[in-house]
Amino acid sequence: MGNCLVAQSGGPTSVINATIAGIIEANQLNPIYDHVYGGLNGIEGILAGKFVDLTNLTEFQIKVLKQTCSSALGSCRYKLKRDNAADFEKLFAILEQLNIDTMFYTGGNDSMDTVAALSQYAKEHNITKHRFVGCPKTVDNDLVITDHCPGFASAAKFLATVAKTTWLDVNVYTRQEVFILETMGRDAGWLAASTVVSGIVDVLILPEVEFNEEKVFEQVRKCLAEKNKCYIVCSEGAKYPDGTYLAAAEAKNDGFAHAVLGGAGQALKNLLIEKGVCERAKVQDMSTLQRCNIQCQSKVDVEESAKLGMSAHMHSADPTFTGKMVAVKRTEGRPYNPTFFTVDADQVANFVKNVPSEWILPDYKGMTKEFYDYVTPLIQGEPELIMDSTGIPMQLKPFYMK
Amino acid sequence: MGNCLVAQSGGPTSVINATIAGIIEANQLNPIYDHVYGGLNGIEGILAGKFVDLTNLTEFQIKVLKQTCSSALGSCRYKLKRDNAADFEKLFAILEQLNIDTMFYTGGNDSMDTVAALSQYAKEHNITKHRFVGCPKTVDNDLVITDHCPGFASAAKFLATVAKTTWLDVNVYTRQEVFILETMGRDAGWLAASTVVSGIVDVLILPEVEFNEEKVFEQVRKCLAEKNKCYIVCSEGAKYPDGTYLAAAEAKNDGFAHAVLGGAGQALKNLLIEKGVCERAKVQDMSTLQRCNIQCQSKVDVEESAKLGMSAHMHSADPTFTGKMVAVKRTEGRPYNPTFFTVDADQVANFVKNVPSEWILPDYKGMTKEFYDYVTPLIQGEPELIMDSTGIPMQLKPFYMK
Numbered sequence: 147m148g149n150c151l152v153a154q155s156g157g158p159t160s161v162i163n164a165t166i167a168g169i170i171e172a173n174q175l176n177p178i179y180d181h182v183y184g185g186l187n188g189i190e191g192i193l194a195g196k197f198v199d200l201t202n203l204t205e206f207q208i209k210v211l212k213q214t215c216s217s218a219l220g221s222c223r224y225k226l227k228r229d230n231a232a233d234f235e236k237l238f239a240i241l242e243q244l245n246i247d248t249m250f251y252t253g254g255n256d257s258m259d260t261v262a263a264l265s266q267y268a269k270e271h272n273i274t275k276h277r278f279v280g281c282p283k284t285v286d287n288d289l290v291i292t293d294h295c296p297g298f299a300s301a302a303k304f305l306a307t308v309a310k311t312t313w314l315d316v317n318v319y320t321r322q323e324v325f326i327l328e329t330m331g332r333d334a335g336w337l338a339a340s341t342v343v344s345g346i347v348d349v350l351i352l353p354e355v356e357f358n359e360e361k362v363f364e365q366v367r368k369c370l371a372e373k374n375k376c377y378i379v380c381s382e383g384a385k386y387p388d389g390t391y392l393a394a395a396e397a398k399n400d401g402f403a404h405a406v407l408g409g410a411g412q413a414l415k416n417l418l419i420e421k422g423v424c425e426r427a428k429v430q431d432m433s434t435l436q437r438c439n440i441q442c443q444s445k446v447d448v449e450e451s452a453k454l455g456m457s458a459h460m461h462s463a464d465p466t467f468t469g470k471m472v473a474v475k476r477t478e479g480r481p482y483n484p485t486f487f488t489v490d491a492d493q494v495a496n497f498v499k500n501v502p503s504e505w506i507l508p509d510y511k512g513m514t515k516e517f518y519d520y521v522t523p524l525i526q527g528e529p530e531l532i533m534d535s536t537g538i539p540m541q542l543k544p545f546y547m548k
Numbered sequence: 549m550g551n552c553l554v555a556q557s558g559g560p561t562s563v564i565n566a567t568i569a570g571i572i573e574a575n576q577l578n579p580i581y582d583h584v585y586g587g588l589n590g591i592e593g594i595l596a597g598k599f600v601d602l603t604n605l606t607e608f609q610i611k612v613l614k615q616t617c618s619s620a621l622g623s624c625r626y627k628l629k630r631d632n633a634a635d636f637e638k639l640f641a642i643l644e645q646l647n648i649d650t651m652f653y654t655g656g657n658d659s660m661d662t663v664a665a666l667s668q669y670a671k672e673h674n675i676t677k678h679r680f681v682g683c684p685k686t687v688d689n690d691l692v693i694t695d696h697c698p699g700f701a702s703a704a705k706f707l708a709t710v711a712k713t714t715w716l717d718v719n720v721y722t723r724q725e726v727f728i729l730e731t732m733g734r735d736a737g738w739l740a741a742s743t744v745v746s747g748i749v750d751v752l753i754l755p756e757v758e759f760n761e762e763k764v765f766e767q768v769r770k771c772l773a774e775k776n777k778c779y780i781v782c783s784e785g786a787k788y789p790d791g792t793y794l795a796a797a798e799a800k801n802d803g804f805a806h807a808v809l810g811g812a813g814q815a816l817k818n819l820l821i822e823k824g825v826c827e828r829a830k831v832q833d834m835s836t837l838q839r840c841n842i843q844c845q846s847k848v849d850v851e852e853s854a855k856l857g858m859s860a861h862m863h864s865a866d867p868t869f870t871g872k873m874v875a876v877k878r879t880e881g882r883p884y885n886p887t888f889f890t891v892d893a894d895q896v897a898n899f900v901k902n903v904p905s906e907w908i909l910p911d912y913k914g915m916t917k918e919f920y921d922y923v924t925p926l927i928q929g930e931p932e933l934i935m936d937s938t939g940i941p942m943q944l945k946p947f948y949m950k
Contacts, residue, residue, distance in 0.1 A: 311618065315618045
């Protein structure tokens with residue numbers, strides 16, 4: 147019997163570790179692998195020979211792992227390039243050395259590309275011993291084919307809650323208020339759109355809809371005329387008609403030549419004030435917190451993430467199973483009932499799933515009922531959190547820390 | 549039998565409504581007032597004759613009110629000036645008209661000054677019919693005499709959790725990372741200090757300790773040399789030795805002449821990069837969210853806030869009780885056991901309670917054990933939240949909205 151290897155890549159989520167927990171748990175229930183190894187810091191750490199043995203985590207550790215946000219195995223932004231033969235050779239040598247049958251890789255677009263590249267390499271070199279399975283995760287929810295990605299729902303639930311509570315804060319004074327909540331989502335507006343669940347969003351700016359200054363200003367002015375308040379949600383990926391990011395102006399002003407997005411909210415604030423739409427505005431950029439919040443994990447999301455890991459483990463019992471990603475499908479009707487299926491990783495890699503335009507209301511007014519029906523089943527329930535002795539949610543010490 | 553009036557002032561907190569709920573509940577248990585009226589938008593709305601009747605809220609409404617963040621009655625920043633006789637006359641006329649025996653006012657420094665001013669005015673004009681009672685609330689925790697202020701603990705719990713989870717996020721990559729978490733606290737560093745509970749803060753910058761660039765840089769450099777990461781918590785009130793706010797530089801750069809604090813984190817980031825301490829840094833400014841988060845309410849805080857309201861109501865049965873604030877005392881030893889006592893509002897108004905210097909470690913290294921012992925009992929427990937049909941915490945519709 148061989149071993150398996152799990153690793154994580156890309157930006158963390160609140161439930162990414164639940165997938166790992168699911169794989170470990172499944173292997174305890176049905177030990178098709180002798181060892182479940184964790185590769186540290188994704189491909190980068192695996193190439194550097196950094197591993198931990200996760201086979202015998204206790205039930206309690208697994209429970210805490212499920213409520214531990216961010217990548218407990220560490221992550222990387224290292225992209226395995228198809229023309230870098232040395233990396234491939236080294237990686238396969240390491241897999242051979244560790245006697246790895248299956249490597250599970252959690253991540254987004256890039257990670258699915260890695261899964262596709264590795265399985266393709268194996269095929270081309272007639273290697274059948276090592277197989278590669280992708281597990282989707284991304285708060286951005288922008289992977290195609292899968293109904294949604296684990297991690298999205300908890301971020302969505304958090305942002306909807308933040309929208310509701312900050313809106314309550316913004317309204318307490320009688321003075322004019324413009325509030326801008328900035329969310330993640332460079333190419334796809336799923337996260338920004340999710341804030342509509344709060345029922346309070348006045349103006350919603352998604353990457354899918356071009357940012358037309360005059361039209362946005364008009365909505366804000368209307369809103370202020372009506373109630374002296376305007377609550378705006380703006381995706382970091384908001385773009386002008388020519389494709390320039392709204393945040394680009396802000397990045398320039400910033401004085402440092404780093405191509406970091408974020409700042410769309412501040413840019414919008416500056417515009418609104420410069421153009422006299424309002425006198426003051428407040429920006430809340432949720433930044434890192436939206437992808438590692440642990441206070442608003444969706445129970446559906448955590449459980450699904452863990453089940454997806456179990457499903458990946460179970461599928462991998464088939465010795466021909468490689469180059470695949472495990473995806474989520476929802477059966478029609480209520481109650482919400484997800485099922486898991488598999489898809490070729492290269493059908494997912496390097497594509498982006500946008501928010502369907504028919505779900506977006508005109509004039510930045512929010513989302514249709516179809517979107518609510520899509521997102522609300524995903525954000526239901528709260529896992530019971532184990533707290534540590536200080537009174538905050540217990541988090542497992544990352545495996546990459548000694 | 550007369551009526552009572554409750555109103556809220558200053559910045560909202562996550563548990564400010566629990567105090568109102570406590571007053572309403574106490575009056576249902578022992579109806580010493582015919583009606584519990586809510587004044588909308590503090591003194592500003594009361595002067596404008598805006599009221600709601602809260603007497604008969606249902607048990608369910610009271611429960612949801614306790615988990616509703618921000619000021620459900622609305623707030624104001626209107627300062628009742630002692631030399632504005634017209635305001636005083638108008639206010640007393642309104643109290644007379646509504647047959648108000650006791651007015652309860654929740655707030656911070658300014659609100660306690662209002663309570664003191666109103667009771668003093670009554671005394672000077674031989675008015676014994678109307679009495680004034682203050683209930684402390686502030687996330688800043690900067691009121692004197694009371695052990696702590698309702699609202700602080702929930703914000704502290706939230707920030708400590710945010711520190712822990714964003715730190716987990718920051719560590720997932722192997723590259724160098726500097727993360728700056730900015731917290732509220734213009735004059736007092738209680739909130740920033742509370743993040744140490746997470747156990748991960750490398751550099752802590754409080755308003756109580758002058759911001760010495762070189763010393764801070766040295767700590768950051770040491771930290772980076774040791775582990776390639778540095779997690780900094782910086783209060784918005786961080787000040788240079790000459791008293792200038794760190795955020796002042798940022799406010800200038802911003803191009804708008806608004807005297808809004810916040811931006812200390814960004815200013816620090818700019819400094820660190822300009823001076824070559826690090827190449828990049830990420831700032832997370834918790835801004836509004838820290839005072840209206842509902843995901844991290846501390847059960848101790850919510851219950852205490854409600855009990856404080858009940859205590860205020862009960863004390864007010866005494867027809868000579870006026871010009872007082874209800875304060876919290878903790879009895880020594882474990883388990884944590886708060887008691888309530890009363891203090892003259894003018895002893896609290898216009899003073900600031902700083903973090904004791906003997907609780908602050910040198911070189912921005914954090915806090916002593918005494919501080920942990922102070923804060924941890926306050927952040928224990930999680931109230932069971934009622935969720936709305938969409939899956940996020942139910943929030944009562946603000947009374948100031950029709």
